[in-house]
Amino acid sequence: MKKTIPSTSFFQQVYRLVEQVPAGYVTTYGALAKALHTKDARRIGHALHANPDANKTPCHRVVFTDGRLAPGYAFGGPNEQLRRLQMEGVTFTQDNKVHLRIHLYQFA
DNA sequence: CGGCTGACACGAA
DNA sequence: CTTCGTGCCAGCC
Numbered sequence: 570m571k572k573t574i575p576s577t578s579f580f581q582q583v584y585r586l587v588e589q590v591p592a593g594y595v596t597t598y599g600a601l602a603k604a605l606h607t608k609d610a611r612r613i614g615h616a617l618h619a620n621p622d623a624n625k626t627p628c629h630r631v632v633f634t635d636g637r638l639a640p641g642y643a644f645g646g647p648n649e650q651l652r653r654l655q656m657e658g659v660t661f662t663q664d665n666k667v668h669l670r671i672h673l674y675q676f677a
Numbered sequence: 678c679g680g681c682t683g684a685c686a687c688g689a690a
Numbered sequence: 691c692t693t694c695g696t697g698c699c700a701g702c703c
Binding site for chain 1: 683684685686687
């Protein structure tokens with residue numbers, strides 16, 4: 570049977586996790602890295618950058634482990650990402666950091 | 678084929 | 691609390 574899905578590329582798994590993140594919640598690169606049993610969170614960034622369907626993959630819900638947004642966001646700058654997250658209902662601090670304490674999504 | 682850079686994270690000063 | 695340096699792995703030239 571061909572259910573092993575050997576073609577499941579790494580970023581494909583990343584998308585799966587990111588897609589499961591509900592609105593109003595955010596995830597961190599480190600969390601995704603751990604969820605995928607990897608030691609390097611940078612790969613997560615590469616995967617999101619390779620994101621073929623930004624409309625399907627809410628990469629804007631992925632932030633740093635500190636709760637800050639990515640510096641090189643491609644949707645129009647971190648300003649746009651912040652605006653988008655706020656639209657989702659995510660709250661920010663004066664430091665423009667997401668309240669991971671409240672919006673950090675935990676992978677069961 | 679080899680080397681460089683990169684949507685990061687963690688530790689130490 | 692803030693800032694700098696190093697480590698890790700893969701993609702890209």
